[in-house]
Amino acid sequence: MQRITILGATGSIGASTLDVLARHPERYSVYALSAHARVQELAGQCRRFRPQRAVVGSPEAAAQLAALLHDLPIDIGHGEAALCEIASSPDTDTVMAAIVGAAGLAPTLAAARAGKKVLLANKEALVMSGQLFMDAVREHGATLLPIDSEHNAIFQSLPSHYARDPNAAGVAKVLLTASGGPFLQRTVETLEHVTPEEACKHPNWSMGRKISVDSATMMNKGLEVIEAHWLFGAPADLIEVVIHPQSVIHSMVSYVDGSVLAQLGNPDMRTPIAHALAFPERIASGVAQLDLTQWAALQFHQPDFGRFPCLALAFDALRAGGTAPALLNAANEVAVQAFLDRRIGFRDIDRVVRRTMDASTYGDAASIEAVMAQDALARSAAGCIVDTLARA
Numbered sequence: 001m002q003r004i005t006i007l008g009a010t011g012s013i014g015a016s017t018l019d020v021l022a023r024h025p026e027r028y029s030v031y032a033l034s035a036h037a038r039v040q041e042l043a044g045q046c047r048r049f050r051p052q053r054a055v056v057g058s059p060e061a062a063a064q065l066a067a068l069l070h071d072l073p074i075d076i077g078h079g080e081a082a083l084c085e086i087a088s089s090p091d092t093d094t095v096m097a098a099i100v101g102a103a104g105l106a107p108t109l110a111a112a113r114a115g116k117k118v119l120l121a122n123k124e125a126l127v128m129s130g131q132l133f134m135d136a137v138r139e140h141g142a143t144l145l146p147i148d149s150e151h152n153a154i155f156q157s158l159p160s161h162y163a164r165d166p167n168a169a170g171v172a173k174v175l176l177t178a179s180g181g182p183f184l185q186r187t188v189e190t191l192e193h194v195t196p197e198e199a200c201k202h203p204n205w206s207m208g209r210k211i212s213v214d215s216a217t218m219m220n221k222g223l224e225v226i227e228a229h230w231l232f233g234a235p236a237d238l239i240e241v242v243i244h245p246q247s248v249i250h251s252m253v254s255y256v257d258g259s260v261l262a263q264l265g266n267p268d269m270r271t272p273i274a275h276a277l278a279f280p281e282r283i284a285s286g287v288a289q290l291d292l293t294q295w296a297a298l299q300f301h302q303p304d305f306g307r308f309p310c311l312a313l314a315f316d317a318l319r320a321g322g323t324a325p326a327l328l329n330a331a332n333e334v335a336v337q338a339f340l341d342r343r344i345g346f347r348d349i350d351r352v353v354r355r356t357m358d359a360s361t362y363g364d365a366a367s368i369e370a371v372m373a374q375d376a377l378a379r380s381a382a383g384c385i386v387d388t389l390a391r392a
């Protein structure tokens, strides 16, 4: 029996994870679930999956959850320390890291430091602290499996000896596919006034609001380039983004001998979740088999960096190194929230990120404290830029 903790259980990835777990009660039990504010929904999940522990965002939310679950034997906590506890407890084997944004860094790192099997959806945590996080995984013997569909596809397309001896694997390129999001066909000029609702309407995937906006700006792909760099030890020049609007191929690896290996499937996150949960075995995920005869054509083309400046900014941050990716991530989180709150326009998102990067200095990502300090500085700088744009 694998005992699972889900950080961010009420989110899109959290719900898909529970859906897969429910199909295999003989293999998995739920040790702990967390949610930030959606207490009612978490209470329903707790009734169904009977975890020993639940964690929410505030004392008020904890009291509300306790009242809803008064008849169940469950330990209820709140805040970051409690999240770190359920991620590192000796009573859990596997941690699904599915909190969105920088808030997931501390508990995800705690899971790595406790040597857990970490299923990583929370890409922002890795973008912020890449070297430190990968070092923690190695030092503490944790197992890190990617949930992001592209990285899961790359993982599946790499040989098993890759981690031991990457040079012998003969990788020529890591090809990250990108759908291009909902605005792929629109001219840049028409993007100034798109609404959060339009930006969140992804053509192929159903996801949380923050990652949906990131997909529309293609910052999501930029964060994924940085994620691929850390997960697979791939330098920026080895990583190429390919627009593939159908999202049937989830990413590819091309090799020096001319071979290209890819992973295909219907766009449903339950496939990478089931893959990582059962790895190296395979289990049913509830996802229908891919029927390639239903696809008239699969298309591929190069991204236009001018149309998607966030993608270029992410490559810049990766090449700059140190705390630059943490800076990029924090500025983006602030800008996306301001866009979702209708304070700034869609195109202002890349303006906020660029201006924050231009106005800030960054240093070595030598410690988590240094990363968090950069995160705080970038948030305050980006906040000021948002205020200026919102007033204009």
Ligand code: NAD
Pocket (backbone or CB within 6 Å): 007, 008, 009, 010, 011, 012, 013, 014, 034, 035, 036, 037, 038, 057, 097, 098, 099, 100, 101, 103, 104, 121, 122, 123, 124, 147, 148, 149, 205, 206, 207, 208, 209, 210, 211, 269
């Ligand atoms: P979501 O918004 O649907 O869910 C986020 C979860 O995090 C919720 O359970 C919420 O309660 C919790 N949360 C939010 N803010 C928090 C805070 N400050 N402290 C603690 N918990 C908090 O997001 P999602 O779409 O499920 O994405 C989760 C992560 O997975 C993101 O990092 C995203 O980039 C990544 N991811 C998602 C998908 C997808 O298909 N949804 C695909 C690949 C990667």
Ligand code: MG
Pocket (backbone or CB within 6 Å): 148, 149, 150, 224
């Ligand atoms: Mg992805």
